[in-house]
Amino acid sequence: MESNPLPHPVVELHALRKVYTEGGRERVVLDNVDYRFNAGEFVVLLGHSGSGKSTLLNLISGIDRPDGGDVSILGTTITRLSERDRTLFRRDHVGFIFQFFNLIPTLSVLENVTLPQELAGRRRKEIEPPAIGLLARVGLADRRDTFPDKLSGGEQQRVAIARALAHDPLLVLADEPTGNLDDVNGERVLALLLELTRDAGRTLLMATHNPDIAPLADRVLQVHEGRLVSLAVGHPSH
Secondary structure, three states: OOOOOOOOOOEEEEEEEEEEEEOOEEEEEEEEEEEEEOOOOEEEEEOOOOOOHHHHHHHHHOOOOOOEEEEEEOOEEHHHOOHHHHHHHHHHHEEEEOOOOOOOOOOOHHHHHHHHHHHOOOOHHHHHHHHHHHHHHOOOHHHOOOOHHHOOHHHHHHHHHHHHHOOOOOEEEEEOOOOOOOHHHHHHHHHHHHHHHHHOOOEEEEEEOOHHHHHHOOEEEEEEOOEEEEEOOOOOOO
C-alpha cells in the first residue's frame, strides 16, 4: 500500500532575501532563507528589535516585497502576485495582529471586527453573528458598541485578535502582540490567542523579544545574520 502524502505546508520560503540600505551601506536582513511552516503549529520568532523578525512577517503576509526569492502560502506563490492580488489574498487567508492594535477610532468594536469582511463584500447579517460570538470568546460581547478610545490596551488587543480571526484564516501572524501591554494583560492576551488558534488548528507565527513565550511554542527560531536559526524549545535561562 502507498503511504499517505505529507500535508502541504502552510508557508514555504524559497531563497528569500531582503536588503535595506542605511547610510549608503547595505544591511542584509534575510539571506537566501529556505523554510517551511506546517499546519497547526505555533512558531516563535525570537529576537531583539531590528533583528528582522518583523520584516519576515511582513514578507510572509505580502505587506512587503522581498529583494529575491518567493513566499508561498497554501500553495499560492504570493510574491508573484500583483499588489492588489496580494492584498486580496491576505484579506481572505491571513490574520495579522499588530503591537499597536491598529483599530479605527471612528468605528465601534463590532464595526472594527467586521470591517475586513465588509470590504470583501460580505453582507452584514452574515458576518455580525459570528463576530459577536468571537467577541464573547474574548470577553467583550458587552462592549461591542464601544469605541476604541474607551477601552484599555488589553481590551483593544483582544478586539484586534477578534478582527484578525473573524474571517477564519488558516494562518495568523502576530507581531509583538503583547509588547505594548503590562505583564498581566500580556499573559491574558497570549493565553487567549493560543486558545483561539489551537482550537481551530490554525498556524500561528509570532515575533517577540520576550523569551518567556518560547516554552509555549512548538518551534522557536531566531533571525541571526540573515538566517533562521532553530533554538531548543524549553524554559529560557535567566
